[in-house]
Amino acid sequence: MPVHADLAAGLVGEPGSPLCERAARLKTLVLVLVVVSLNSFGDLALAWGMRHSSTVRTNPLEYLAAMANPFVELGIVLLVLWMLTRMALLSWADLSFVLPVTGTAYVMAAVLGKMFLHETISAVHWSGIFLIFAGTALVGSTKFKTQESC
Amino acid sequence: MKWVLLAIIVVATVLADVLQSHEMKLSGEQSVDARGLGRLLRMLVSRRYLILAVICMAFSFFAFMALVQIAPLSFAVPASAATFVLETLLAKLVLKEAVGKRRAFGALLVLGGVLLLAH
Numbered sequence: 001m002p003v004h005a006d007l008a009a010g011l012v013g014e015p016g017s018p019l020c021e022r023a024a025r026l027k028t029l030v031l032v033l034v035v036v037s038l039n040s041f042g043d044l045a046l047a048w049g050m051r052h053s054s055t056v057r058t059n060p061l062e063y064l065a066a067m068a069n070p071f072v073e074l075g076i077v078l079l080v081l082w083m084l085t086r087m088a089l090l091s092w093a094d095l096s097f098v099l100p101v102t103g104t105a106y107v108m109a110a111v112l113g114k115m116f117l118h119e120t121i122s123a124v125h126w127s128g129i130f131l132i133f134a135g136t137a138l139v140g141s142t143k144f145k146t147q148e149s150c
Numbered sequence: 151m152k153w154v155l156l157a158i159i160v161v162a163t164v165l166a167d168v169l170q171s172h173e174m175k176l177s178g179e180q181s182v183d184a185r186g187l188g189r190l191l192r193m194l195v196s197r198r199y200l201i202l203a204v205i206c207m208a209f210s211f212f213a214f215m216a217l218v219q220i221a222p223l224s225f226a227v228p229a230s231a232a233t234f235v236l237e238t239l240l241a242k243l244v245l246k247e248a249v250g251k252r253r254a255f256g257a258l259l260v261l262g263g264v265l266l267l268a269h
Contacts, residue, residue: 063215
């Protein structure tokens with residue numbers, strides 16, 4: 001076994017071991033956080049930019065014109081990064097795990113919408129936010145990948 | 151108009167996610183450093199299912215761009231969560247993932263929360 005592979009095995013534990021599983025879970029949850037942040041801030045920048053550009057209907061040229069807005073451009077860059085990191089996340093974890101845990105992006109969208117776009121968060125919204133966190137915690141406690149990955 | 155846009159978003163997103171997940175399962179674990187992101191970008195333009203997924207995502211993206219102009223972000227984002235049920239079902243049936251009771255219940259809680267957010 002090469003030296004670096006030997007070292008890595010020492011750091012994350014033997015395949016299938018609890019230490020290996022914990023390291024893989026932590027790595028996955030950090031990537032979930034990155035994916036959720038890129039998604040939320042990407043959506044926010046896009047919404048902000050689109051609201052400050054002329055109305056888009058069906059003409060493709062109108063979409064291209066809207067892309068000249070710097071906030072739309074920033075939104076697109078963030079959402080491309082979101083797409084790539086989410087692809088990596090899908091190579092680490094099940095789709096049925098990724099979907100609910102990245103659902104926290106909906107909470108961030110509501111909070112960012114309130115902070116920057118002056119949208120309101122009602123009592124019903126807060127109960128929705130609570131349900132999302134409860135569901136995310138529940139799914140987050142399940143095995144993130146059917147096959148052994150360490 | 152907003153419901154037509156929403157339908158486009160849902161169908162295109164479900165297809166894109168299932169195709170992407172299928173292809174990424176086959177590719178093995180990918181890293182997210184600069185080299186890894188470059189590799190992912192190359193995969194995006196060379197693998198058939200990923201190209202198809204990108205086309206679906208483009209439809210979803212442009213429909214979303216139009217939707218956020220005519221509906222509040224707090225409607226546009228949560229309403230697109232209708233994809234949850236379809237995708238969890240397809241993850242079990244097509245991708246053969248082990249969707250146990252806890253995961254299914256958690257996904258339903260998230261769906262309920264998202265619907266309340268759209269209220």
